[in-house]
Amino acid sequence: MSHAQDRIGAWIGWAFFADLAKALALTFGYMFSKPVTMQYPDKEKWLPYSRYRGHHFLKRDDEGEIKCVACELCARICPCDCIEVVPYEDEKGKRHPAKFEIDTARCLFCGLCEDACPADAIALGQQYEFSSFSSRELVIGRDDLLAKPGKAATGGSVVAARLNVEPKVLVETGGRQGYNWWRNIRRR
């Protein structure tokens, strides 16, 4: 197309406000389309995929004993140096963690501790709501880690939720998930 034709086209565009009409059509199109905003957290919540790396949890064996043998491998491999393990030996010579703490304020959720653990004792679950105004509260001890929810079998979807005024239960879901995952993770 020649330069003169370009100019004529531009003038015709101006004359009929073609660009303006296009922009307004886009704007009105969005105004009347279905909103995609998630009503978090009072109406909807995101259930992460099962491979999501959220809050850590410690596992128990079939007898209900903590699986961790306090080998400290997780603490050694952690790039943030945010795991502290203090071992003790019981009367049978078995090692257990007398102290097991993770500073989740420093953790980058890389999952190396889970990969390194020879006893399959620690993993990163799907809980992602654990912010706090106090960094001290983000240092999580052994008993709290044992009480944390594990990995959910399903995920990757938005589930219905509603705010709850019961103490310590801020949000619960209304959708069918097999078990009330959100209620579980909000209980401490």
Ligand code: SF4
């Ligand atoms: S997820 Fe990574 S940074 Fe966090 S505690 Fe485990 S090894 Fe350390």
Ligand code: SF4
């Ligand atoms: S969680 Fe695993 S790697 Fe860490 S101290 Fe316990 S047994 Fe060792």
